[in-house]
Amino acid sequence: MVRVVIKNLTKKFGEVVAVKNLNLEIEEKEFFILLGPSGCGKSTALLCVAGLLKPDEGEIWIDDKLVTAPEQDVYVSPQEREVAMVFQDYALYPHMTVFQNIAFPLEIRKKSKSEIEKRVKTTAELLGISQLQDRKPRQLSGGQRQRVALGRAIVREPKIFLMDEPLANLDAKLRVRMRVELKKLHQKLGTTTVYVTHDQVEAMSLGDRVAVLKDGILQQVDTPRELYDAPKNTFVAGFIGSPPMNMIEGNLAEKNEILVIDLGVTMFEPPSWMEKKMKEAKESKVILGFRPENTTLAKKCQKNAIEANVDMLELIGRELHVHLTVGECSFVAITTPTEDVKVGENVWMMLDEKKSHIFDGRTGERLI
Amino acid sequence: MKFPKPRRILLYILLILFAFAFVLPFWTGFTTSLKTKRDVIYTTPVEPPPSLTLEPWIEAFNIMEKPLFNSLIFTLLATIFSCIIGSINGYVLSKIRFKGSDLVFLFFSIGIFIPYQTVLIPLVLTMSRLRLYNTIEGLILAHTAYGIPICTLLFRNSYKEIPDSLIMAAKTDGAGTWAIYRRILLPLSSAPFVVAGVFQFTSIWNDFLFGLVLARGSEALPASVALANLKGTTTAFWNVQMAGALWYALPVIIVYLILGKYLVKGYMAGAVKG
Numbered sequence: 001m002v003r004v005v006i007k008n009l010t011k012k013f014g015e016v017v018a019v020k021n022l023n024l025e026i027e028e029k030e031f032f033i034l035l036g037p038s039g040c041g042k043s044t045a046l047l048c049v050a051g052l053l054k055p056d057e058g059e060i061w062i063d064d065k066l067v068t069a070p071e072q073d074v075y076v077s078p079q080e081r082e083v084a085m086v087f088q089d090y091a092l093y094p095h096m097t098v099f100q101n102i103a104f105p106l107e108i109r110k111k112s113k114s115e116i117e118k119r120v121k122t123t124a125e126l127l128g129i130s131q132l133q134d135r136k137p138r139q140l141s142g143g144q145r146q147r148v149a150l151g152r153a154i155v156r157e158p159k160i161f162l163m164d165e166p167l168a169n170l171d172a173k174l175r176v177r178m179r180v181e182l183k184k185l186h187q188k189l190g191t192t193t194v195y196v197t198h199d200q201v202e203a204m205s206l207g208d209r210v211a212v213l214k215d216g217i218l219q220q221v222d223t224p225r226e227l228y229d230a231p232k233n234t235f236v237a238g239f240i241g242s243p244p245m246n247m248i249e250g251n252l253a254e255k256n257e258i259l260v261i262d263l264g265v266t267m268f269e270p271p272s273w274m275e276k277k278m279k280e281a282k283e284s285k286v287i288l289g290f291r292p293e294n295t296t297l298a299k300k301c302q303k304n305a306i307e308a309n310v311d312m313l314e315l316i317g318r319e320l321h322v323h324l325t326v327g328e329c330s331f332v333a334i335t336t337p338t339e340d341v342k343v344g345e346n347v348w349m350m351l352d353e354k355k356s357h358i359f360d361g362r363t364g365e366r367l368i
Numbered sequence: 369m370k371f372p373k374p375r376r377i378l379l380y381i382l383l384i385l386f387a388f389a390f391v392l393p394f395w396t397g398f399t400t401s402l403k404t405k406r407d408v409i410y411t412t413p414v415e416p417p418p419s420l421t422l423e424p425w426i427e428a429f430n431i432m433e434k435p436l437f438n439s440l441i442f443t444l445l446a447t448i449f450s451c452i453i454g455s456i457n458g459y460v461l462s463k464i465r466f467k468g469s470d471l472v473f474l475f476f477s478i479g480i481f482i483p484y485q486t487v488l489i490p491l492v493l494t495m496s497r498l499r500l501y502n503t504i505e506g507l508i509l510a511h512t513a514y515g516i517p518i519c520t521l522l523f524r525n526s527y528k529e530i531p532d533s534l535i536m537a538a539k540t541d542g543a544g545t546w547a548i549y550r551r552i553l554l555p556l557s558s559a560p561f562v563v564a565g566v567f568q569f570t571s572i573w574n575d576f577l578f579g580l581v582l583a584r585g586s587e588a589l590p591a592s593v594a595l596a597n598l599k600g601t602t603t604a605f606w607n608v609q610m611a612g613a614l615w616y617a618l619p620v621i622i623v624y625l626i627l628g629k630y631l632v633k634g635y636m637a638g639a640v641k642g
Binding site for chain 1: 534539543544547551
């Protein structure tokens with residue numbers, strides 16, 4: 001099967017560096033996600049893999065074949081890369097029927113008529129679009145168009161699928177459904193897939209591994225679980241999870257000979273296992289981070305609790321999101337809908353110390 | 369029935385007046401072309417002919433038959449050639465892009481604004497060196513070359529509206545440069561082909577200057593020049609001239625009747641994102 005290796009990839013558009021020194025190893029059969037906010041370079045990286053963009057530096061290997069290496073003057077055209085791509089706007093050929101759209105890559109490869117018919121039929125059945133074969137793209141709904149675009153990619157049995165935000169144009173409900181179908185499809189076909197998205201929920205649910213990018217620079221590559229539980233820095237911590245991780249700045253200080261974090265509003269006394277690590281920190285400035293679901297609210301003052309004012313309540317089905325403010329900072333705590341809190345009252349928020357993180361205040365790197 | 373508002377009525381009156389002014393020359397030409405030489409003198413041009421005659425139409429056709437045929441040949445061929453070349457240029461300049469493609473496009477655009485008169489002498493010299501002076505082929509070449517800039521502009525702007533992802537999809541699907549043009553862009557080009565085609569047909573058909581200087585003899589004489597020659601040197605046979613003018617106008621009218629509604633669609637295409 002097929003691996004993709006990206007080494008030191010850099011792509012500039014004039015003065016703007018879209019991707020900077022990117023290194024990735026995508027394993028065979030993997031569903032690999034490139035995640036990041038818009039303009040982070042994730043689509044650029046994908047287009048470089050497809051051969052639709054020529055990078056300025058670096059190497060791209062598909063299987064054991066070097067397909068892009070500007071320094072060595074190696075460039076394999078997208079036509080010869082055996083990669084299939086699905087685009088955000090589906091990019092269906094408007095003048096062709098569904099059948100013709102799916103058959104196009106086969107026709108270009110001069111396959112026999114009977115083979116084309118057979119393969120298009122199998123693909124259409126797999127995606128449940130057999131009854132649409134004579135329609136033109138404009139007569140299809142968004143979800144149907146998406147399936148046709150997938151069909152056009154699948155029918156060729158390419159080495160790799162490249163997908164550039166394929167679900168972004170669908171409405172919320174359909175997106176969730178197509179997400180599940182994509183996952184199933186991948187399990188069935190087992191084709192190595194590189195998938196670009198800005199939606200962290202999509203990334204978490206689809207990806208075997210996720211690469212998080214920011215401003216063209218790779219932040220972290222990990223399984224969704226690891227990204228969530230052990231984000232490498234404040235950016236990943238804030239990007240993954242909805243609502244995002246709560247973060248509060250503080251200073252390391254000493255109180256009665258134990259190391260504490262002066263959060264301004266309160267002194268946070270970390271447990272002893274944290275202390276050891278914290279002593280390694282070079283800076284006194286740190287950021288305390290904790291997920292909204294790893295909090296409990298209390299009506300009375302508790303040790304290590306942060307006193308906060310209830311700003312707003314959001315009841316989201318089975319959870320209650322409590323928005324809190326402490327001075328300049330605001331937090332979200334997730335509790336059960338039965339929690340007795342009222343807007344305007346003061347509560348004490350306790351953190352699950354085991355699941356809290358401390359980041360370097362200057363670099364944003366996670367210390368604990 | 370609802371009675372129209374006064375402003376509406378005023379508008380209609382105004383429109384009718386404009387339409388009348390617009391149709392009047394055509395009407396006088398039409399009536400005059402059906403009059404005998406005597407009636408032309410004794411009636412005003414707007415009056416309908418006292419006795420109908422088709423004599424001027426036949427006479428004009430006898431004189432203009434060959435030139436009309438000449439014009440039809442070189443107009444059709446030059447229109448087709450300039451549209452095809454313009455379409456390929458438009459594809460390259462909008463979708464392939466290369467270093468300096470914007471500069472090349474700028475040169476094409478400048479080409480649109482070069483007046484015919486400035487190139488007359490070099491054009492005649494070139495054509496005579498190529499041994500194409502006074503031939504239909506020469507006229508085809510001149511009109512094709514002169515039509516390429518405007519056709520390139522029309523096709524390039526039209527192709528700009530086609531999303532790049534379509535081209536990228538075709539590339540990853542395995543289609544090469546030529547296959548992308550033939551299989552994807554060309555089938556989506558009916559609107560620019562109608563616009564460029566009608567534009568080229570009318571401007572080449574109506575051209576007088578190139579025809580006058582590139583075809584002196586009768587062999588390749590275009591209809592526009594033949595029509596001017598109907599004027600005569602001493603006496604003016606208005607009825608024959610008018611019939612000739614109507615013969616001359618006929619092909620363009622037919623083109624508009626057939627393609628008019630597509631033309632409006634073509635002009636509007638891209639104005640609103642569909």
